[in-house]
Amino acid sequence: MILSALATSVGINLGLTVLLAAVYTLLRRRPPYVAVYSPRRPYAPPEPWLPAAWRRTEEDVHAAAGLDGVVFVRIFVFSIRVFTAAAVMGVGVLMPVNFLGDQLRQIDFSDLPNKSVDLFSVSNVQDGSNKLWLHFSAAYTITGITCYLLYYEYKYLSGKRLEYFTTSKPLPQHFTVLVRAIPVTGDGSVSDAVDKFFKEYHSSTYLSHTVVHQTGKLRRLLNDSENICTKLANLKSVRHTSGDPPRRFLGIFGRNDIVGKYQKRLEDLEENVRMEQSDATRSRQEVAAAFVSFRSRYGAANAIYIRQSDNPTVWQTEHAPDPHDVYWPFFSTSFMERWISKFIVFVASILLILVFLLVSAFVQGLTYMEQLEQWLPFLKNILEIAVVSQLVTGYLPSVILHFVSSYVPSIMKLFSTMQGFISVSGIERSACNKMLRFTIWSVFFANVLTGSVLGQLEIFYDPKEIPKRLAVLVPAQLFNVYSPKYDTGGRFWPIVHNGTIFSLVLMHIIAIGVFTLKKLPLASSLLVPLPVLTLLFNEYCRNRFLPIFEAYSTESLIKKDREEQSKPEMAEFFSNLVTAYSDPAMKPIQRSLNSDDRTTPLLSSA
């Protein structure tokens, strides 16, 4: 890649950003869009949105998007801080040093735009030069700054998570446990087994339970009936608003014929739904899983953290998700089933990485004009135009890569779904982790292995890449755009922390390699303690902070339980808790057609 191609790429990206911001500013109050953004109106001041967005306090973000929103914003801030440190170091110190080196060729200022960016990389520094100690110091400094920032964020967010728990109103997920692999003896029902077990072993805290049912067929029927409802509503609105509807939409049938037909089908469907619902409740389609609710948070914690049965593969308990966060369609329950699907997903992930490696090897070829002209000789004339050439080598590769990789998150989500997670957030968190591994193995290694190795190393001095990639996948709970569907209490942060530690260690290993290649073995040896120290730091954080993100303590749980013991509103909460985890597909048809229980709107009305 030559310098001017890089500049073109930067220019296009900047231009696109400004353009998109301008379009948003203009369109957000126009008729079709105002409906999308209006529910947030109370938070959106009349002044220009961009400066206002920058002025939002963390309390605003918390109120609008929960702790996950706060974590998301802080991931951005953390990335910007690390990137700033790396940029100051890189642009201010390393790049001038690299450029003034003479390993690659004598400096020729006359034709700067056509120079390869390699001139700015460590490749251009003379082998064994003492200037390399600047790169050595940079590795230590950036690691130090990043670890300090990581520690600071982890500590801050741990505090926030505890604070969030202490100030939260009673939430069903804190009182409820998901039980899987429920063993059923003889011809008893799952429901009876659950009741017997928890009345026996958790008599003082057990409140109620909801057995999960297979509702795939029901869900399909409900979807169909909903589609017809929408069509009917459209037809009716057309009739009301315009006196002479365009005939071509209705074809050869009259409007009333069609309405009647739809109404007939809708009635049939509703009858089917009712039959299917009563079938499901009559225990024939019970799944060996249930949501079990307790009278106290501590009671629920007892059921989660102490193994329930002598046989570890039955009565498996775990945290229940937020009721809105439950992923009903896929509810695999058996120990073996989940186990086999995990293995299949593992193999599929490896295959995906291999496919992506092939694609990116091809794309990498694009950055070398000569190769491209060789592959596609008929394009030679067009490619020789300067602007086209710069577009193709500087911008096209990243566009193709981004286009291809934009499909990866959905595939990863599909994989995580297959693994049997029972919450949307669980699926997304697992997909995040998969995405991280995918990014590391395909994007990073593919770049290094297929490109010129030394020339590409500089990207590793920039650990911001991983949080940035993650940010693409984290469900965009951005202020003013989406309403949060669920709240994980900030549990996305540890993934970002681990990703950053991984990229730091990767940077160290590569730096050790670079110093060896550059014939400065002393620097290589002196760099060895750095990954060890980084991993020790990570281990410390894992002991000090991670448990806070995994579970609440006895101290917190009991304090919170006691605080609420005597509150009058708890009676109502518990009576709601009994039905909080019932499958929306099992609710009576009248409600399900009118309410929006199954389809959360893009924006909540709060």
Place this chain on the structure above:
Amino acid sequence: MILSALATSVGINLGLTVLLAAVYTLLRRRPPYVAVYSPRRPYAPPEPWLPAAWRRTEEDVHAAAGLDGVVFVRIFVFSIRVFTAAAVMGVGVLMPVNFLGDQLRQIDFSDLPNKSVDLFSVSNVQDGSNKLWLHFSAAYTITGITCYLLYYEYKYLSGKRLEYFTTSKPLPQHFTVLVRAIPVTGDGSVSDAVDKFFKEYHSSTYLSHTVVHQTGKLRRLLNDSENICTKLANLKSVRHTSGDPPRRFLGIFGRNDIVGKYQKRLEDLEENVRMEQSDATRSRQEVAAAFVSFRSRYGAANAIYIRQSDNPTVWQTEHAPDPHDVYWPFFSTSFMERWISKFIVFVASILLILVFLLVSAFVQGLTYMEQLEQWLPFLKNILEIAVVSQLVTGYLPSVILHFVSSYVPSIMKLFSTMQGFISVSGIERSACNKMLRFTIWSVFFANVLTGSVLGQLEIFYDPKEIPKRLAVLVPAQLFNVYSPKYDTGGRFWPIVHNGTIFSLVLMHIIAIGVFTLKKLPLASSLLVPLPVLTLLFNEYCRNRFLPIFEAYSTESLIKKDREEQSKPEMAEFFSNLVTAYSDPAMKPIQRSLNSDDRTTPLLSSA
């Protein structure tokens, strides 16, 4: 190594075994030894001991040595089974095939004893020969048999562990939790902090606590006074039994002078002990750790499995060991201290492996006569005697290696002690794991790397080696010899399981390498699923059985608690429980001099 040297080695080992067994048979009823073995007399029938030992049932072993004893015996049985399968396969099929190969040289039956053992190894099979498929099948067969045996044992021992728990009488360790890193506010004592915390958060189940004290100095004083007591007792017994004691033992002083002097010193020491004890109790030497006892097993489990404090580095809880199993001398408590010592131990372990690698590289040289004559030319004449030569190449290397490695377990125990384990069993289990890693890295890899690689590969077809090595370290709770000091409830088995899985996978990797070298790439490829399947099997066991060895379930705990609730003997048990975990060094001096609380005899009197 040539064949006759191997035969010599086998012969000497067999001879030594017979000799030692004969000496034991003759001497075990003679005066100085009868005292050692007599307490087991009820179990030792008058008939010859060797056949009797073979006839013991598992119930006998359980009664005499606890579940750990049963596990130990089963480790032996498991090893013998795996070894038998491997031997049948190896001696019956592979060795003849190897020997009939002609890769190394043409067969010459005339001089068999001087043939190198390499003739019996896979090295001797022609490259690319179809006979190699026999080796391929052997890898699959041995893996299959071993995994089946592992599964069978794991299942059997899991059942035994549950049975053992259900039938056990109330044990202090099931009701007690060790709490470390207790935070003390202001000038309050550790004891007050513990009382406050557990009365607050475990009010219904909390029974009592015992704070740990620094008793290093006290322990030294008690040791000294005990030594003097022994000397005094000896002097007195000499006076009683013989009318004219040999003067030379008493030197120039009279007997009474010496007795008086000892008694004076003893009184001084006892005074010091008493002062030190009262100092320690007056909270000046409190350690931030305590044993906290509960009214029920389930109450204790609650305190262990649910994190106690919002800050994960304080109020850290873990299973309390058997009171006799507590390792009082070293009681490091702070989170950071334990953390740093872990790291130091890690570095020290690596250094130890490096040192051992050097030693074994030297020893390996001994098996090659030419090298030895080159190093020590003056020995040439002696070495040329046939017997000496066979001794040196066949027997000496293993003797030296065994001699050197006999020191390793004690070093590993020292390392584990430094890591801050608080029970003897914990130290020994951790030392077991370290020993396993050490064996793998030093003995196995050193052999392979320093010897002729292909010639040494055969040893990997024999996964019995690791359980055998472990057996050396497991505290020899052998029937008729030692009384068990503590009981871990069979928690040594998972280590053996993991070690066996590791050696299987190592065998697979090496077999893949061998088939590649032997130019049978198809066999290499078809062997790849084997380690994957083995690891999946291991993962299954880890999910299915390991939790049973780590903790008891709610089901077991509550059942057991309820069973005993109304028993009258529980009142006495609880009153004893309050003092069960008091440091023996803190007990009043009168008792400590006469009882054997601190010094368990080699055999219990049961």
